[in-house]
Amino acid sequence: MKSYWAKPDEIEKKWYVLDAKGKVLGRMATEIAMTLMGKKKPIYTPSIDTGDFVIVINADKFVVTGSKMDDKMYYRHSGHLGGLKERTLKEQLEKKPEDVIRLAVKNMLPKTRMGRAMISKLKIYTGSEHPHAAQNPEVFEI
Structure with missing residues (x-):
C-alpha cells in the first residue's frame, strides 16, 4: 500500500472559532496547537503545513x-544588565490577556520556520466579537 504525502496546493484550510470562557488554559492550548499543526487531519504530513x-x-x-494565578511567572529581558522583568499570571492578564494564550500555544509548536508560520x-x-465572519468559521469544541 502506498503512503499518502500531502501537497501544499491540495490542502483545504478551515477556520474554527473557540470560546475560551471557562476553559482550562493548558488543555485549551494543546487542542489549539494540534489544530494549527494539522495533526487532527488524516492528511497530516510533518514537513507540510496542513493546519487550520x-x-x-x-x-x-x-x-x-x-x-x-499567583505562582506562574512570565519573564522578559531587555538585553541590558539588570533588565530582567517578571510578572505573575494575574498581572499579565490585566495587561495583555491575549499574550498568555499566544505564549502557551507557541511553546507547544515546533521551533522552526514552519512553527512561526x-x-x-x-x-x-478579548471580546466576544471578531472580524473574521466572512470566513464562516465553525464552532470548535473541546
Whole structure:
C-alpha cells in the first residue's frame, strides 16, 4: 500500500472559532496547537503545513487550576544588565490577556520556520466579537 504525502496546493484550510470562557488554559492550548499543526487531519504530513486557522474569543475569561494565578511567572529581558522583568499570571492578564494564550500555544509548536508560520494562523480577541465572519468559521469544541 502506498503512503499518502500531502501537497501544499491540495490542502483545504478551515477556520474554527473557540470560546475560551471557562476553559482550562493548558488543555485549551494543546487542542489549539494540534489544530494549527494539522495533526487532527488524516492528511497530516510533518514537513507540510496542513493546519487550520483558529480564532479565540473571550481570551481573558479562561481558568487555571491550583494557585497558578499567583505562582506562574512570565519573564522578559531587555538585553541590558539588570533588565530582567517578571510578572505573575494575574498581572499579565490585566495587561495583555491575549499574550498568555499566544505564549502557551507557541511553546507547544515546533521551533522552526514552519512553527512561526503556524502561530500566525492563530487570531486572539478579548471580546466576544471578531472580524473574521466572512470566513464562516465553525464552532470548535473541546
